[in-house]
Amino acid sequence: MKKRILNFFFYVICILLCVIFLFPFVVMLFGSLDGETKYAVTLTSWFPTQFSLKQYQSVLSVGGRMSRWVLNSVIISVIPTITGVFLDALLGYIFAKKRFPGRQLIFWYFMAAIMVPYQATIVSNYLLYSWLGWINTYWAFLIPGMWTVLYMFMMRQNIAAIPDALLEAARIDGAGEWRTFLQIVLPVSKPGLSTVAIFSFMNNWNNFMGPLIFTTSEKMYNLVVGLSSLNQQSASFNMQMTAGVITFIPMFLVYMAFQKYFVDGITVGSVKG
Amino acid sequence: MFVWIILIPILIQYTLTSVVPMLISFFLTFTDWNLVGTWNNVGLDNWKRLFSDRAVWDSLKVSVIYALYSVIPTVVIGLLLALAVNTRKKGTAFFKSAWFFPVITSVVVVASIWKWMFTAEADGIINQVLGLFGIEPQFFFGTRLALITVALLGIYQSVGTAMVYYYAGLKGIDTNLHEAAKVDGCTGAQVFFHITLPLLRPTMAYVLITLTSGALKVFDSVYTLYNQTGGPQNAANTLVMHVYRTGFFNMQMGYASTIAYLLFAIIMIISVIQYRITNRDVE
Numbered sequence: 283m284k285k286r287i288l289n290f291f292f293y294v295i296c297i298l299l300c301v302i303f304l305f306p307f308v309v310m311l312f313g314s315l316d317g318e319t320k321y322a323v324t325l326t327s328w329f330p331t332q333f334s335l336k337q338y339q340s341v342l343s344v345g346g347r348m349s350r351w352v353l354n355s356v357i358i359s360v361i362p363t364i365t366g367v368f369l370d371a372l373l374g375y376i377f378a379k380k381r382f383p384g385r386q387l388i389f390w391y392f393m394a395a396i397m398v399p400y401q402a403t404i405v406s407n408y409l410l411y412s413w414l415g416w417i418n419t420y421w422a423f424l425i426p427g428m429w430t431v432l433y434m435f436m437m438r439q440n441i442a443a444i445p446d447a448l449l450e451a452a453r454i455d456g457a458g459e460w461r462t463f464l465q466i467v468l469p470v471s472k473p474g475l476s477t478v479a480i481f482s483f484m485n486n487w488n489n490f491m492g493p494l495i496f497t498t499s500e501k502m503y504n505l506v507v508g509l510s511s512l513n514q515q516s517a518s519f520n521m522q523m524t525a526g527v528i529t530f531i532p533m534f535l536v537y538m539a540f541q542k543y544f545v546d547g548i549t550v551g552s553v554k555g
Numbered sequence: 556m557f558v559w560i561i562l563i564p565i566l567i568q569y570t571l572t573s574v575v576p577m578l579i580s581f582f583l584t585f586t587d588w589n590l591v592g593t594w595n596n597v598g599l600d601n602w603k604r605l606f607s608d609r610a611v612w613d614s615l616k617v618s619v620i621y622a623l624y625s626v627i628p629t630v631v632i633g634l635l636l637a638l639a640v641n642t643r644k645k646g647t648a649f650f651k652s653a654w655f656f657p658v659i660t661s662v663v664v665v666a667s668i669w670k671w672m673f674t675a676e677a678d679g680i681i682n683q684v685l686g687l688f689g690i691e692p693q694f695f696f697g698t699r700l701a702l703i704t705v706a707l708l709g710i711y712q713s714v715g716t717a718m719v720y721y722y723a724g725l726k727g728i729d730t731n732l733h734e735a736a737k738v739d740g741c742t743g744a745q746v747f748f749h750i751t752l753p754l755l756r757p758t759m760a761y762v763l764i765t766l767t768s769g770a771l772k773v774f775d776s777v778y779t780l781y782n783q784t785g786g787p788q789n790a791a792n793t794l795v796m797h798v799y800r801t802g803f804f805n806m807q808m809g810y811a812s813t814i815a816y817l818l819f820a821i822i823m824i825i826s827v828i829q830y831r832i833t834n835r836d837v838e
Contacts, residue, residue, distance in 0.1 A: 289644075296639055296646070300653045303711070306668045307656065309680070313671075323671050325683040372561060382558045388566070395573045397826045401772050401795045402819040405802045405811045406580035409588075410571075426572040429565070459557040488661040490775045495803065506663045513667050514782050522671075526664045533659045541652065544659070548719045 310530075313523030314338070320519045337524040348525065350501055351508035355529075357420055358493070358504060359486035362427035366482040367475050369429035374437025375467050379449060395431045401491065408495055422496040427486060433478045440474035441467060477543045480536060487533060505529045583812035590806045601813040611814055613789065614797035617702060621793060622770035624706035625713070630763055632710070633717025634755070638747075640718065641725045651722070655715035662712065666779035669708060696780065701790035708776050713769070717762050724758030725751070757832070764829045768822060774799065794818055 309328050313320075317334035320327065341348050377389050407426075408417075416422040444467065452462045468475070493504040503511065509525045517525075537544065584601050588594035605611060640651045657665060672680040673695040682692040695704045728751065736746045774795040777786065785792025785800065792800075795818065802811030 292639070292642075292644070293646070296650050299636075300650060303653055303656060306665065306672065307660075309672065310664075310668050322674070322676070322678075323680065324678040325680050328680065369565070373565065376558055376561065380558050388562065392569060395569070397823050398573070398577060399772055399818060399822045401774060401798065402815045402822070403576040403580050405798070405808050405815060406576040406583060408802075409579055409583070409808065410576055425568065428568060484659060490661065490663055490778075494778075506661050509661075509667060510663045510779055513663075513670070513779060519671055522667050526667055529661055529664050533661075537655075537659045544655070545719050545723065548716055 307530075310523045310526050313520055314527045316520050318520075323519055337520050338528075341521065341524050341528070347500060348505075348508060348528070351503050351505045352528065354420075354493075354502060355487060355505040358423040358427070358489075359483050361420075361424055362486050363479055363482040365424075365428045366430055366433065367479050370433040370437045370478050371441070371468060371471060371475060372463065373429065373434045374439075374441050375463055377434075378438045378442040379444075379446070392431050393435065396435075404491065404495055411496055416496070418497055418499050418502045423486070423489075423492065430478075430482065433482065437471065437474055437478065440471050444470055473543070476540060480540050480543050483536060484533060580812040580815060583809045584816065586809040588808045590803075590808055594809070597809065601810050604810065605813050605817065610789075611794075611797060611817070614785070614792050614794045615817065617785075617790070617792055618771050618773065618794040621702055621706055621709070621773055621791075622767050624703060625709035625770050625773075626763065626766045629710050629713050629717050629766055630759065633714045633762065634721050634759070636714060636718040637721030637725055640722055651718070654718060657712045658715035660712070662708075662775040663779050665712060666708060666776050669704075670780060673704060696787070698787045698790045701781070701786040705773070705776050705780060705786075705791050708780070709770060709773065712776075713766055717766065720758055720762045720765075721755065724755050728754050760832050761829070764825060764832060768825045768829070771821060771825075772818070 309323065312328060312330055313323065314337055315333050315335070316330035317332035317336065318330065340346075342352075343349070373392075377385065411417050411422050414421070416425070448466060448470075449462055452466050457465065488506060489504070490506045490510070493502075493507045494510070497503055497507065500508075500511070505525070506529060509522070509529055512522055512525055585596060585598060586594040587597045587600075636650075636654055640647045674682070675692065675694045675696065676682065677686065677692040679692075681695070685691075685693065693700060695701075732750055732754075733746055736750055741749070772795055773793050777791050777793055777796050778799075780786075781791055783804075785796050794814070798811050798814050798818065801807050801814060
């Protein structure tokens with residue numbers, strides 16, 4: 283009997299927490315589907331009296347500013363994800379399996395970057411990028427975001443676990459350096475690479491401070507900065523929520539498809555049992 | 556050959572985008588560069604000003620208070636959530652996904668929903684809910700609660716992360732220990748306080764340090780909730796917000812870089828502590 287009561291309370295609390303955590307998302311979704319344009323939302327009015335997709339139609343119309351923000355977001359998250367997966371693995375492989383002079387020195391030269399917070403060099407980055415003509419271009423994200431030290435480190439740990447005999451066998455079979463990497467190292471480290479891909483995508487997709495500072499023309503905003511500008515122009519509740527849903531959906535799909543890897547990725551570099 | 560064909564371009568890219576900015580920012584601390592026009596060598600003026608500037612130390616204080624408000628509840632709630640998930644009861648897989656949801660969401664998306672839900676009017680959603688419990692309508696974005704509202708958002712967005720760390724830690728604990736203790740007649744609470752909790756200590760330290768380091772860098776949520784300002788009467792003017800405003804609003808890039816060094820120093824100390832903790836436990 284006591285056990286059943288405890289069980290009951292367990293579920294009541296868990297479900298209540300789920301309601302608290304998910305309610306803002308529900309408000310956002312219904313706000314975006316509301317047929318009526320609102321400038322305030324209350325406990326009784328968050329549920330639409332009539333549903334409509336007109337917010338999405340107007341917001342995503344061809345040539346509209348938000349379609350451009352979607353495109354910008356896709357470019358500055360998908361490309362660094364692809365280059366990142368490739369380079370993080372390649373560099374991880376080099377530092378894990380190759381012997382060459384200066385290996386330790388170069389490795390720690392790279393690792394030093396982990397200590398420097400992004401926010402601490404934002405001013406000098408702005409100065410550098412304006413000298414290079416990168417302000418309001420994709421280069422400000424594609425070049426610095428080409429690979430990530432933390433994920434290189436993670437791939438190095440993964441690849442170090444590949445037995446040398448496997449690589450040696452490939453070499454004896456006449457595989458060159460690139461073929462060994464592409465046909466043996468890459469396929470074997472798939473789980474690690476998936477984690478890198480997901481986190482690179484998430485970090486770039488949700489990146490706010492970078493695009494906020496390195497883009498000044500509205501056309502070059504990414505979705506997150508665009509949403510924040512709508513916020514400040516006091517766009518209607520429904521329009522902001524629609525922009526919010528559009529910003530959220532890609533992350534939602536990635537999360538649903540690769541949940542397992544999120545757990546692996548978040549605990550990267552944490553205490554190893 | 557293979558190695559250097561890859562490493563040379565990467566070394567150039569890394570030096571240009573990570574090392575050069577550090578050098579530029581060090582150089583900027585000795586100038587009065589204002590984004591446009593020319594700059595002068597001002598020697599140590601920026602550094603002298605840093606140590607006597609009330610506004611900077613106030614913003615550091617805001618960041619530290621924010622870290623306390625947001626990290627401590629997260630460390631506790633995250634553990635409770637992980638324990639709930641670790642019971643492996645029916646439905647806990649769903650709960651875990653739901654509680655992790657805010658982590659994958661952009662801060663700006665969450666903050667823009669919150670702005671509508673936390674309005675000060677009595678019919679704002681949150682105030683209406685509080686009203687059901689007989690609580691007076693609160694002015695969430697007013698001076699008194701400004702920072703607490705940001706901290707609530709921080710907790711909402713980071714408990715999922717803490718939960719996942721703890722969950723990984725709990726999975727690593729040998730279940731035989733629990734069984735043995737139960738056979739010896741220990742109650743659930745005794746098992747938790749004498750076995751689970753001590754074994755989770757390294758994880759807890761790691762979570763605490765990681766979240767603190769993140770909390771001291773808070774910017775996005777403040778920017779969105781308070782429309783590019785540090786909130787009413789600078790009540791939520793965090794260190795990074797102060798750097799941003801000094802650099803890009805007041806156009807004092809040299810001084811902003813100097814303040815950023817304060818952030819760099821703090822984060823570096825935390826990183827060293829983090830490195831120590833992580834490595835001690837590996838041994």
